[in-house]
Amino acid sequence: MVRSKGLITIIFLSLLLVLTGCSALSTSVKKKDLAVETKMSSTIVLDPVTKEKRTVFLQLRNTSDKQSLDYQTPVAEAIKAKGYTIVEDPEKAHFWIQANILQVGKSDLRTINGKTDQGYGAAIQGAKIGSLFGDGDGAIAATVVGGLIGIITDAMVDDIVYVMITDLQxxxxxxxxxxITETNDATLKQGDSGxxxxxxxxxxxxxxxxxxxxxTANQVNLTFEEAEQQLLEGLIQSMSGIL
Incomplete structure (x- = not known):
């Protein structure tokens, strides 16, 4: 009976030590809040125009696999709020805004940062801690349990980032x-070598x-549904902010 209680204590200590020392806990604490960033590759500065020239034609596309990202209406509303008029005829618009959501990708930063062996590392760490306690069968049991705790704890935490790329003209x-002279060059393939x-x-x-x-949107165990609205808001702000 005493031996069983001792084993329970060992298991509890192993769990506590693994959770305290592993990077999974550190990630879950640091990335508990959603962090969203939106950046342009280069700044566009337009000349100021008179009120009658504040007309905009919108052509917004989404060729990514996230077709739920509908930004046509919110972009139009944001532009109207700045005193511009949205027109249907491109010839009557002083500005054209053409955009395409090219792709939306999901990555686990813990893997990207070279920690593809994270699960094994946590298992080894837990096993080492467990092996420090007891002797005989008790030591073996503690080692096994410590390793399992490391694997389970690590598997519960993913440092997820969603990256949305939008081309804008x-x-x-x-x-x-x-x-204005516009030159277009194109190279077309002819068979395999020409x-x-x-x-x-x-x-x-x-x-x-x-x-x-x-x-970008980054948070522990983030789902796309949780990130979608924040990604859209950043995109809308950037697009309407050019005018």
Whole structure:
């Protein structure tokens, strides 16, 4: 009976020590709150325009596998709130905003940071702690239990980050009398070894600016449903903030 109580004490101490020392606990504490960031690859600065020129044509796409990300209406509302008018005819708009959500990816930072052996490390740590107690069958049992505790504890914690990448192009109507030369180069494959190069030059009446918006959401055991709204809000703020 005394021996059984001793084994229970050993198991409890093993659990306590593993939880206190493992990186899983550290991650769960540091990343308990959702952290969201939105960054542009480069800044776009547009010239100020008069009230009658504050017209915008929107062409927003989503080619990622997260089709629930619908940002057409909220982007339009955010732009209207800044005193701009959304128009359906691109020829009547002073600004064009064209965007595409290219991809939304999920990663576990604990794996990315080179800790692919995390589960084994936690098991070894727990087993070492358990082996310090008791002797004979008691030591063996404590070692096994300590290893299992390490594996279970580590498996319960994932440092999840969702990364959303959006390509953005802003077109601004040029001033009257200003012509802009646009050159397009394309290389087309011909079979396995050949290629064909095409070049076209045309005069256009719009200045174009391109950037890429990267939005991230990070939290322990984060699901996409929990991150979705925060990712959208960051994207909307960045897109409407250009005007």
């Amino acid at each position: 802003i077109s601004e109507k040029a001033k009257l009398g200003v012509d 290629k064909q190069t095409q070049e076209s030059v045309e005069i256009v009446d719009r200045k174009k600016y391109q950037t890429r918006i990267t939005s």
